[in-house]
Amino acid sequence: MLKRDRWLTWIFVTPAVLLVAVLMYYPMIGTVIESLYSTSFINPTPKFVGLAVYKKIFASADFGQIVWNSCIWTLAVVVLQNVFGFLCALLLNQKLPGQGLMRSLILLPWVLPGVVAAILWRFMYDPQLGLINSFLISAGFGDQGLAWLADSSTAMAAVVIAAVWKGFPFATIVYLAALQNVEEEQMEAARIDGAGPVRRLWHVVLPSMKEVIAINFILTTILTFNYFDMIWVLTRGGPQNSTHIFPTKIYELGFGQFRFGEAAGYGVVSIVVLALLITLYFLTQRGGRRAVA
Amino acid sequence: MTPSRSSRLLLLALQLGLCLIILLPFFWMVSVSLKPAAEPFAIPARLWPENPTLDNYLTAFRPEFRTYFFNSVVVSLSTVVITVTLALFAAYSFTRTQMRLLSILMVLVIVAQMFPASAIIIPIYKMMKSANLLNTYTSLILAYVTVTLPVAIWMLRGFLARLPVALEEAAAIDGAGPFKIFFLIILPLCKPGIVATAVFVLIVTWQEFLFALSFTSTKEMRTLPVGMNDFIGQYGIRYGELMASSVLISVPVIAIFFLLQRQFVAGLTAGAVKG
Numbered sequence: 001m002l003k004r005d006r007w008l009t010w011i012f013v014t015p016a017v018l019l020v021a022v023l024m025y026y027p028m029i030g031t032v033i034e035s036l037y038s039t040s041f042i043n044p045t046p047k048f049v050g051l052a053v054y055k056k057i058f059a060s061a062d063f064g065q066i067v068w069n070s071c072i073w074t075l076a077v078v079v080l081q082n083v084f085g086f087l088c089a090l091l092l093n094q095k096l097p098g099q100g101l102m103r104s105l106i107l108l109p110w111v112l113p114g115v116v117a118a119i120l121w122r123f124m125y126d127p128q129l130g131l132i133n134s135f136l137i138s139a140g141f142g143d144q145g146l147a148w149l150a151d152s153s154t155a156m157a158a159v160v161i162a163a164v165w166k167g168f169p170f171a172t173i174v175y176l177a178a179l180q181n182v183e184e185e186q187m188e189a190a191r192i193d194g195a196g197p198v199r200r201l202w203h204v205v206l207p208s209m210k211e212v213i214a215i216n217f218i219l220t221t222i223l224t225f226n227y228f229d230m231i232w233v234l235t236r237g238g239p240q241n242s243t244h245i246f247p248t249k250i251y252e253l254g255f256g257q258f259r260f261g262e263a264a265g266y267g268v269v270s271i272v273v274l275a276l277l278i279t280l281y282f283l284t285q286r287g288g289r290r291a292v293a
Numbered sequence: 294m295t296p297s298r299s300s301r302l303l304l305l306a307l308q309l310g311l312c313l314i315i316l317l318p319f320f321w322m323v324s325v326s327l328k329p330a331a332e333p334f335a336i337p338a339r340l341w342p343e344n345p346t347l348d349n350y351l352t353a354f355r356p357e358f359r360t361y362f363f364n365s366v367v368v369s370l371s372t373v374v375i376t377v378t379l380a381l382f383a384a385y386s387f388t389r390t391q392m393r394l395l396s397i398l399m400v401l402v403i404v405a406q407m408f409p410a411s412a413i414i415i416p417i418y419k420m421m422k423s424a425n426l427l428n429t430y431t432s433l434i435l436a437y438v439t440v441t442l443p444v445a446i447w448m449l450r451g452f453l454a455r456l457p458v459a460l461e462e463a464a465a466i467d468g469a470g471p472f473k474i475f476f477l478i479i480l481p482l483c484k485p486g487i488v489a490t491a492v493f494v495l496i497v498t499w500q501e502f503l504f505a506l507s508f509t510s511t512k513e514m515r516t517l518p519v520g521m522n523d524f525i526g527q528y529g530i531r532y533g534e535l536m537a538s539s540v541l542i543s544v545p546v547i548a549i550f551f552l553l554q555r556q557f558v559a560g561l562t563a564g565a566v567k568g
Contacts, residue, residue, distance in 0.1 A: 005471040009386040009395070016383035016442050017398055023417060023439040024405045030416025088311055094304050102308060104554060105315055111550045112319075113500030115518040116539045119525065120322050123532055131321055131340075165318070173558060226409035229502045233522060247411035247503075254415045255507060267412035278407050 028271060034264035044258070053265040062241060062249070066266070070225065070245040072156060073163075077224045080164045082217055085171025090201075092172065093179045103176070110169040118233035121162035125149050125234075149235055152242035159243050163230050167223075171216060178212040179205070211284070218281045222274065246270040326350070326536035349537035357512060358538060361520035367430055368516060369498040372437040376494050377487060379438070380445035385479060387446065388453045399446070406443035410503050418507050428514045436504045441494045448493065448560060452486030453479070489560020492553050499546050517542050 035053050037046035057063050092102055109117065124131050125148040133145030148158040182205055190200045206213075228247040231237065237244030237252060244252075246266055254263035320340070327345040387399045417436065418427075426432040456479065464474050480487075502518045509515045515523070521542065524535055550557065 006390060008471055009390045009392075012382040012386040013395070013398065016379045016446065017402060019379075019435075019439045020402050020405045020442060023420075023435065024408065024413065025401075027413035027416035027420070028408065030419070031412055034415060091304065091307055091311065096301070096304055096308055098308065102312065104551065105312065107550070107554075107558070108315055108319065108547065111496055111546055112543055113518060113546065115500065115502055115521050116543055119521060119535060119539055120318050122525075123325070123536070124318060124321070129532065131317075165314070169315075173561065222407045226407075226411065228411055229500070229518075232502070233525075247409055250411045251414065251503070251507075254418075260415055263415055267409075267415070270409050270412045274408050274412075278404055281407075 031264045031267040031271065034260055035268050036261075038261045039258065046261075049261070053261045057262060057265045057269075062244075065241050066244050066246060066249050069156065069241075069243060073160060073231075073243075073245050074221055074224045076156075076160045077163045077167065077227075078217060078220045080160070081168045081220055081224075082171050082213070084164065085168040086175050086213075088168065088172040089175035089179055092176055106169045106172055108169070109166050112166070114166065114229035115233055117166045118162065118230050121158075121165075122149065122234055125158055150239055152239045155235055155239060155243050159231050159234050162234060163224070163227065166230065167220070171220065174212065174216055175209070178209045182208050214284045215281070218277060218284060222277050222281070225270070225273065225277070246273075322536050322539055325532055326540050328533055330531070330533060349533040350541070353534045353537040353541060357520065358541070360513060361515055361517045362541075364430070364514060365499060365517040368433045368437065369495055371430070371434045372441060372498045373491050373494045375434065375438050376441045376445050377491050380442055380449050380490065381480075381483075381487065383442075384446045384449035384453050385475065388450055389458070399450075403443050403447050406440065406447075410440065414503060414507055417504075421508055426508075428509055428511050430514075432508045433505060433516070436508070437498050437501060440501075440504075441497055444497075445490045445494055448490045449483065449486050452483045452560070456482055485556045486560055488553055488556045492549060492557045493561065495549065496546055 036048060036050060038049040038053060039046050088106070092099060092106070112120075123129070125133075127133060127145040127147040127150075130145070132148070137143060137145065146154065148154045186204050186208070187200060190204050195203065225245075226247060228251065231243050231245060231248050232251065235243045237248040246269070250263045250266045250270070253259045253266065324340060324342050326349050327347070328342040329344055329346050329348060383402070387395060421427050421432045426435075460478055460482075461474050464478055469477070500518055501516075502522070505516045505519045506522070509519060521538060524538060
């Protein structure tokens with residue numbers, strides 16, 4: 001936009017800014033206020049209770065479990081998605097036959113609607129009818145199927161694997177684009193100096209992709225921490241809370257049990273966690289810019 | 294230095310393995326959807342359907358499913374059009390006008406997408422309820438436009454920032470007004486960015502679950518993801534029909550994705566890599 005047309009700037013940005021302010025930031029304040037009131041199915045009229053909700057949340061055994069689950073879930077999904085995604089990007093950067101087709105196919109799980117992916121994996125994990133147990137049994141691992149999702153010792157691993165399958169293609173595509181930006185001259189120089197593939201990866205490729213990797217790690221951390229669909233459809237947070245994370249717990253408390261105050265309390269805690277992650281994201285990005293400049 | 298024959302074979306085998314990891318669940322979804330009613334219950338599960346049939350598709354395409362499908366199309370298409378339009382205007386202003394307040398606003402808008410929808414779902418639900426908007430397209434479109442705007446602005450900003458301002462200045466010297474410049478110069482030049490953004494918004498909206506689950510309680514207003522979730526209960530373990538519905542839901546997005554893939558991936562990675 002040219003200087004003489006400056007007056008249009010505010011008309012152009014107002015709708016977007018207004019929507020985000022009214023439907024995202026204002027409700028965040030709403031969540032904080034909501035958490036200071038107590039409501040339940042029996043007492044639907046909100047009653048001001050101050051910080052009592054937080055005392056109740058922090059004292060409950062559920063809270064510790066949910067913090068623990070959220071950490072495990074986020075850490076496992078993020079690390080696996082990025083490591084596996086990066087390895088696949090390396091593989092798809094080798095100029096092998098069929099590479100073009102692979103680059104098209106790889107995003108399929110990511111495009112598949114989340115609820116459909118979850119239903120598909122629910123079926124894959126089915127104790128009797130599922131593909132996974134059928135495969136394990138015919139490969140000779142026992143003669144009885146495991147109920148992966150119904151057993152609190154395997155449920156978390158099962159939801160993590162489903163989420164990694166759905167999400168790793170995105171990391172692959174981002175890393176593939178970054179790999180193609182690695183300077184050919186530097187690679188050539190390293191090759192002439194006698195560096196093998198592993199040393200070239202460690203000393204040339206990884207340093208030049210540092211910022212992209214850091215930013216992608218933080219972005220997937222944010223997305224995974226907030227991810228609701230997969231766990232809700234696969235396990236609803238069960239069995240015995242073993243897969244409950246913040247988003248599923250908030251939904252269950254609010255819409256399942258009408259304990260809006262407690263749900264909002266969990267909401268505020270997750271907003272604080274996200275605020276910290278977002279700060280980290282900006283610090284990393286700024287660091288990246290400085291390194292480039 | 295070309296890699297040796299054996300290491301190339303190993304890489305090819307790995308690539309085949311990756312292909313299997315990606316495609317096997319899809320293959321199974323389609324296979325089960327083609328099995329006659331009793332076949333999915335054969336133990337151990339068979340990968341191929343013995344007697345393929347389209348019966349499951351005929352039963353899956355029931356009136357409720359058609360309603361959900363229609364709702365999803367209305368909500369998704371409206372969201373794509375509104376989001377891309379608003380985002381284009383906003384991103385254009387954000388990249389062309391340098392002002393401290395404006396850049397603060399832009400950061401606030403882009404950051405908004407990173408906060409969890411679940412953390413604000415209760416206040417938004419109450420707002421929609423008091424505005425009498427529950428069980429309407431309006432409530433879903435409003436929510437979807439708001440959650441997709443930040444990403445859309447972020448993606449389009451990358452494209453707009455790369456367009457040289459000199460073009461606009463030249464047009465202005467030739468007497469073009471701001472709207473003529475926007476529609477005749479900017480718009481055609483960022484077509485690839487617009488396509489990439491539209492596909493992204495469509496993929497996100499087509500599968501949105503949390504808002505649809507909270508804002509719609511009547512069968513007439515549910516969208517496909519929420520309808521699918523209901524089917525798990527209703528169909529019991531009629532996996533054939535469940536998988537047939539899954540295929541029907543996935544085909545539209547996958548088709549659009551493949552048609553526009555090249556532009557989509559370019560647009561997505563331009564934003565993600567350049568930051």
